Amino acid sequence: MSQVESNKLSGAAAPDSNSVGPVLSVSGVTIAVRTEDGVREVVSDLSFELGRGETLCIAGESGSGKSMTSLAIMGLLPEPAAFIKSGSIRLGDQDLASLSESRMRRIRGNRVAMIFQEPMTSLNPVLSIGRQLIEAIETHTSLSRSAARAKAIEALKAVRIPDAEGRLKQYPHELSGGMRQRVMIAMALALKPDVLIADEPTTALDVTVQGEVLELLRDLQRENGTSVILITHDMGVVAEMADRVIIMRHGRMVEEGRAADIFARPQADYTRELLAAVPRIGGGREAVSAPPLTPPDKGEGDSSRDANAPVASVRDLHVRFDLHGGFFGRVDRRVHAVEGVNFAIASNETLSLVGESGCGKSTTAKAIAGLVPYTGNISIGGRDLVGLGRDDRKAVRRDVQMIFQDPFASLDPRMRVGDLVAEPLVIHGIGNRQERQDRVAALFERVGLSADQMERYPHEFSGGQRQRICIARALALRPKLIIADESVSALDVSVQARVLGLLKDLQREFGVAYLFISHDMAVVENISDRVAVMYLGQIVEMGTRDQIFSNPRHPYTRRLIEAVPIPDPARRRERFARLEAEIPSPVRRLGDEPTKLRLQDMGGGHLVAA
């Protein structure tokens, strides 16, 4: 007890204490993990209190211990590897840190509930929604099956799921990501818990869906007076939701305070760095470092290249995937992934493709890189790929390289990173062993790694370093176009900012063009010269960065921009942009072709779908 008293929070960052006192108080909690090199602390001496009806955001980058903290409160640490070494977690008069599994079970899902990051995998695929919901209710109450069912329907209605009763019979795979996350929220809130822990609840969702889910959480919290611990890496979400904020780094609390204070007057250096690194909409391209760069200057350094000739141009690109059905397995439906896309990229230019999941942006990229069959015309460096022989095609492909989203999955774990970067050179038979070695060493230096790291293996590098290796690999062939498919999405904001800076520097140096694919509007605004917005396989709006962000004309573009949470609590919105309906499916019956959108020039090359 005395330890609890002595660890009471003190000083400037005192919580806005409700008269009833905190619902949950964490004091002096240290969480340790047993590794091969002995016991390592992942959370050290963490203390905080959570008031009734309060939203506390725990923010930090990967490895900061924020998820471990939430699992510790739930008693769900991956035992026996991870354990609470010291400290207490008090909920009312019980210490959750020392509760037996059977007593903890009665608290879990009942008084403390949790929702997770991945709605796609957090529901059991073989059990119906109804069964999973009712089960949660029956575990903690003595309600009859029909009463539990009625309560489940009520819970689904509360999260604004249309046709709640019919949904009970459905299985998770029949629902979209946003719908699944609502089911998760319904499940967590069905029993009106005192504390709800939401671990990155919207990270895996599209921005427009993210807005809805955040708004839903806020409304439900207001109605039920639930206290919420929201764990996130996204400072926009923090600004939108938090009453109080805890910033964590390397398992320690760096700063704690009211949301408005943290954003307006950050005290710790790390908080300031974190906030500075957050890409903001409205900041423009120069928001993150980098000297100004005006279009007329472009093309310097390489006089032989005509700056106006497009590096890549795409005309009337279609990608459709056949689905088989019927007695003889004939094609009866098609996925219309890309439907008549046109654009061109000049050297030294960055064109961004934005849109939500399933809009065809990645498929477009894959078609250009030659990874999926397509119809239409793609020309690289003025040479049309159609009609080229295998060898010519391979030569042209040298000019197009890709950087993927997941730096962990896109490097072969059994190859040395130096060999990984040299591999494109080997494939295209460039240079001898020594020349390749030198070239790779130079590339390593150029992307901010050192040449003596070439002998190491991918697992010895952090996420950001791996993405640098991927960039080096893409640069090895001196391509004219680099396709970056969500290449910074998996990175922490501070790392993200540095990688974006590197990409810009490399563009200035080599004059390479980027096709930048992202769902993150703030990042897109930061890096792009021009932006194309895709919806259901077609471009609905295309123009310069300023045209798109300062003067969005198409309603879908506006909704995308409005849905992004702004990292400033002073500009918190009461209501988010709502989607009228879920985005329709790109799967269509044979012969049922989608209507082609006509793009109109609104002046200055600003194309908008009529």
Added chain:
Amino acid sequence: MIAYLGRRLIQSALILLGISLITFALLYLLPADPVRQIAGRSATPATVESIRRQLGLDQPFLVQYGRYLWNLLQGDLGRSYIQRSEVAQLITARLPATLLLMVGAIVCELLIGLTMGVIAAVRRGTATDQSLMVASFIGVSAPQFVVGLLLLYVFAVKLSWFPIGGYGTFSHLVLPSLTVAVMSAGWYARMMRSSMIDVLRQDYIRTARAKGLARITVLVRHALPNAILPIIAMIGIDIGILMGGIVVVESVFGWPGIGQLVWQAIQRVDIPIIMGVTLVSAFAIVLGNFLADIIAPFIDPRIKLR
């Protein structure tokens, strides 16, 4: 669903046709001469030739195969060279015994294998896990006649819990089923273990625990149906492996099934019986796979039969 069934039926027929052709060709190419076996050592070349003509074995391969296939389509598996009776009758008389043994073996291997696998997965990394995996390894690698003789020696000869051999009651069934099951049980234990470990790592298991469900509920209701999915497809394939074991085990235990029938037929190059038993087993395997595919959507709603 109807379209799926129709397509699968056609596929199955084609598979069986292919198997009949390959088996027939292999038996045709066999250096052993069935006619010599029938005629006996002392027969004159003239007698041998006349028997050969009588059986139609002097005809070219395609004619022989065509004739066999034509009869087969009419439900005629031919006559045994040695036993002087219809192959269909010989097989039907012995099939129930083999089917019984097969069902017994499948029940045993699933019971033993899946239980071992689940326990090993839950107790992963402990001494229990390691000893179960060693046991499963021994099960996989031990030859079946050795397992059979060992079980006979311990449980029939020494302990007298079960009869030494024969057919008729439930207690006759236990040792042969166990013997056939041991090898596959070892495989199932290993597969179930890795499948279960995989499932226990999934996010939805964490969700189930976060609801406050008891460990056993999480295991049985949430983990098991997911972990068993890849195993179901295996059971269909496994019937083929079982058939191989049954041939051996039936002769160790004197079990009057088609395994013994074919064993004797192979020794005497009785081609119609070998063909008949092969086709019946192939049919059983095709049927087993078919059933496994039909069952899968009932456990996993994501699987749609198209």
